[in-house]
Amino acid sequence: MKIIKAEEVTFEYIRRDEDGNVEGINRAVDKVSLDVKEGDFICVLGSNGSGKSTFAKHLNSILLPTEGTVWIDGMDSKDEDKLLQIRQTAGMVFQNPDNQIIGQVVDEDVAFGPENMGVPTEQIKERVEESLKTVGMYDFRKKSPNHLSGGQKQRVSIAGVLAMHPKCIVLDEPTAMLDPLGRKEVIRALRALNEVEGITIILITHYMEETVYADRIFVMNKGKIVMDGSPREIFKRVEELEEYKLEVPKITLLAHELRKRGLRIPDCVLTVKELTDALKKC
Amino acid sequence: MPIIADHLTFVYGAKTPLQTTAVDDISVKIEDGQFIGLIGHTGSGKTTFLQLLSGLIKPSSGTVYINGEDIYAKDFDLHSIRGKVGIVFQYPEHQLFEETVFKDVCFGPKNMGLDQKETELKAYEALKLVGLEDEVFYQSPFDLSGGQKRRVAIAGVLSMKPQVLILDEPTAGLDPAGRKEILGLIEKLCRENKMTIILVSHSMDDVAEYVDRILVINNGKLAIDATPKEVFKHREELEEFGLSLPQVTKAMISIKESGIPVKTDAITVDEAIEEIMRVLY
Amino acid sequence: MKDITLGQYYQAESVIHRLDPRVKLVGTLLYMISLFVFNNIFCYIVAAILLAVVIALSKVPIGYMLKGMRAIMFIMIFTVIFNVFFTNGDNLVEFWIFHISKEGIRMAILMMVRLTLLIISASIMTLTTTPNRLTDGLEKLFRPLKLIKLPVHEIAMMMSIALRFIPILMEEADKIVKAQTARGARFDSKKLTERAKSLIPLIVPLFISAFRRASDLALAMEARGYHGGDGRTKLYPLKYASRDYISYAVLILYVAIIVFLGITSARIIAHLTPANSYLSLLF
Incomplete structure (x- = not known):
């Protein structure tokens, strides 16, 4: 079963000048087709303005394609009757942690989604508790979000989505505004969700280190999907990635350069351990 | 124009239960033309320290000397410091407000009391310096890309002709290419235009590659002050502060631990390649 | 404050x-x-x-x-x-x-x-x-006014969002003041007209940011299935x-x-x- 299926998805928006006259049409997403297997950890990479965020917003009907179709767990994203169900199936976490927390207390915020769905009070309590425990924020349930760090706020946002019991979570650059510690916290939480709970993760990012453990990476450039494969397959193509204004992790780059200079190192090294092991054999 | 922080201390919410010492007795001298990296995790007090250095908040005790003058002395006109020490904050959105890029960059020199001709000349020079093309000049700053906005924000401060430029995480939220461009620009300002640079960053890899000297701040105190190579030898200490080593240094340590006799002081990819090739080839 | x-x-x-x-x-x-x-x-x-x-x-x-x-x-x-x-x-x-x-x-x-x-x-x-409980209380007390088409739920929601964002915006205003002061802006002019004019560099970024936050928040609320007060349940219902x-x-x-x-x-x-x-x- 494919949890997400996109077929020839195109999204255009009209640019207007100050008087409202049409200046031109921008094609932010250009004939993107892809599918995502349930339970996978997917990363979508791309530089600023590559269309990756616009595409992500199609995955729970925030934006509707100008052309083409998106299916979420078999539901057409344009089907208005299924709107609530689609939003429950594919939850979404955004970049700015401050602008997506609605509640003034952590637990009240996490409850927001289930409240909208009309879940009975007793079950909301259970859901809030288990979601906060999953992301490791249960001890903060009575705190004001304003007193949390960026990483903690993002984990609360993830819990807020989790409480809706989604099959898939789409995260639109959730770490862009965080410090290294916060980034680690969020990525760790996502990996646990994927491995333990089996939730499909679609992570949109431009930090390469975060994609090392992904099952599959899509690289977007100028609205199109230009690369598609496992991290190993993607990071092999160092020069090509640079063309798309991206870079491989430093370790991969180091291994790549050593290999070019004649050392016998496998052609795609992702972690320090792999590099060390490879060098020992030289 | 050397900057000296002399027992600089800043206390928030003094005499309340929430009293915290954000900057705790920091003394340091920053020489002309140095490229300095300031690191510390969120809440370490580094932003407060920067604001003290640039005369934006008054210290609880201690003071700052710029060019030998005590900037917090009673008879010192703090307004005059703007043409000496420039500070660019993390989000360009916090300072852009004019209709066009050019007008926005004129804001600083105009505040310094320059006449229109001088103001426009300074603005033009600054925009050229940060590498913005003429066609951007009359666009709205809000329509620009993230990287371009940062450039406009930097130009907005450069137009006041400071000798010292302080940048608070200028690369946050940019993609790898954008990060490289901004860091390249900052490096150029230091090496070619001989400006003193203080760069705040979370990214060890960025700092390691560019700067001459690193100041590590932890809990409001200046914990380490040394060259990058020296700083990254303090591995345990850095970890204790919630900071990590550059990825390359981590790799070199791991390689050495596996029995290959490499030196572990490489901090950039190029240095690491050289060292590994020296040992293995 | x-x-x-x-x-x-x-x-x-x-x-x-x-x-x-x-x-x-x-x-x-x-x-x-x-x-x-x-x-x-x-x-x-x-x-x-x-x-x-x-x-x-x-x-x-x-x-x-x-x-x-x-x-x-x-x-x-x-x-x-x-x-x-x-x-x-x-x-x-x-x-x-x-x-x-x-x-x-x-x-x-x-x-x-x-x-x-x-x-x-x-x-x-x-x-x-908590301000949230307070708005909940107000919402429930004024619920009868729904009969005369007063959007009680919406007003309560607006109040609670405003309460959540006031401290964030205040902090942001402080940052903007510092950023503009660093560019030589002065907020201490004696003349009223000049003083009003000197506020433009503060107000424009603050408004742009507030609007951005508002549109982000609307998006986030929609993504979490918000569709007004009908059919909503509560984590802490008032009983x-x-x-x-x-x-x-x-x-x-x-x-x-x-x-x-x-x-x-x-x-x-x-x-x-x-x-x-x-x-x-x-x-």
């Missing part, structure tokens, strides 16, 4: 904290009305006793509460002075253009007591109730417990006592105090 205790939630576990916000809202309102309807010392003694009991039960430290009073000290002093000097009556002391009368002192003391009780009672409510019924009973009793005292006090006073004693100043 941070010194104002009024309106800031103080976290503690107490009966008062657990009370239904509707009880607290209705109670505070009735209490305030009672302070204004009658003004004689017996009513105030009863009111003060009730407030003292509530404070004791609330576990909010007295010092914390009084700190909040500092912010309004000025208004208080002003009111007292105004009443002392400008109430007409039999003059006790006279110098230059000032004259202090018995009625003046009486009014000043009563005003001070009244204001103190008023402010403490209002702050007790906000100190023990009266026995303590709430007891509180209502106490409140009714209080109102009855106050009304009784208000009506009969004139006679009691006549019995109690010999004319012209200093004590009579108070009545």
Whole structure:
């Protein structure tokens, strides 16, 4: 079963000048087709303005394609009757942690989604508790979000989505505004969700280190999907990635350069351990 | 124009239960033309320290000397410091407000009391310096890309002709290419235009590659002050502060631990390649 | 701004904290009305006793509460002075253009007591109730107004979002001020027109940011399935417990006592105090 299926998805928006006259049409997403297997950890990479965020917003009907179709767990994203169900199936976490927390207390915020769905009070309590425990924020349930760090706020946002019991979570650059510690916290939480709970993760990012453990990476450039494969397959193509204004992790780059200079190192090294092991054999 | 922080201390919410010492007795001298990296995790007090250095908040005790003058002395006109020490904050959105890029960059020199001709000349020079093309000049700053906005924000401060430029995480939220461009620009300002640079960053890899000297701040105190190579030898200490080593240094340590006799002081990819090739080839 | 205790939630576990916000809202309102309807010392003694009991039960430290009073000290002093000097009556002391009368002192003391009780009672409510519970309470209390097409849920939601974003925007304003100061902006001009003009570099970024936040938030709310108040459930639905019924009973009793005292006090006073004693100043 494919949890997400996109077929020839195109999204255009009209640019207007100050008087409202049409200046031109921008094609932010250009004939993107892809599918995502349930339970996978997917990363979508791309530089600023590559269309990756616009595409992500199609995955729970925030934006509707100008052309083409998106299916979420078999539901057409344009089907208005299924709107609530689609939003429950594919939850979404955004970049700015401050602008997506609605509640003034952590637990009240996490409850927001289930409240909208009309879940009975007793079950909301259970859901809030288990979601906060999953992301490791249960001890903060009575705190004001304003007193949390960026990483903690993002984990609360993830819990807020989790409480809706989604099959898939789409995260639109959730770490862009965080410090290294916060980034680690969020990525760790996502990996646990994927491995333990089996939730499909679609992570949109431009930090390469975060994609090392992904099952599959899509690289977007100028609205199109230009690369598609496992991290190993993607990071092999160092020069090509640079063309798309991206870079491989430093370790991969180091291994790549050593290999070019004649050392016998496998052609795609992702972690320090792999590099060390490879060098020992030289 | 050397900057000296002399027992600089800043206390928030003094005499309340929430009293915290954000900057705790920091003394340091920053020489002309140095490229300095300031690191510390969120809440370490580094932003407060920067604001003290640039005369934006008054210290609880201690003071700052710029060019030998005590900037917090009673008879010192703090307004005059703007043409000496420039500070660019993390989000360009916090300072852009004019209709066009050019007008926005004129804001600083105009505040310094320059006449229109001088103001426009300074603005033009600054925009050229940060590498913005003429066609951007009359666009709205809000329509620009993230990287371009940062450039406009930097130009907005450069137009006041400071000798010292302080940048608070200028690369946050940019993609790898954008990060490289901004860091390249900052490096150029230091090496070619001989400006003193203080760069705040979370990214060890960025700092390691560019700067001459690193100041590590932890809990409001200046914990380490040394060259990058020296700083990254303090591995345990850095970890204790919630900071990590550059990825390359981590790799070199791991390689050495596996029995290959490499030196572990490489901090950039190029240095690491050289060292590994020296040992293995 | 941070010194104002009024309106800031103080976290503690107490009966008062657990009370239904509707009880607290209705109670505070009735209490305030009672302070204004009658003004004689017996009513105030009863009111003060009730407030003292509530404070004791609330576990909010007295010092914390009084700190909040500092912010309004000025208004208080002003009111007292105004009443002392400008109430007409039999003059006790006279110098230059000032004259202090018995009625003046009486009014000043009563005003001070009244204001103190008023402010403490209002702050007790906000100190023990999270803004969210408060908006929940208001939403439920005003629910009948839905019948006349008042968007009660929407207003309550707007209030709670505003409360969440005020501290964020204040912090942001502070950052913008610093960023612009660093570019030589001055916010201290003496001339009003210049001062207004100098605010543009502050207001434009703040507005742009606020709009951005608003649109982000709308998106996030939509993504989490928000579709207005219909069919929503609550994590903490408002349900009266026995303590709430007891509180209502106490409140009714209080109102009855106050009304009784208000009506009969004139006679009691006549019995109690010999004319012209200093004590009579108070009545």
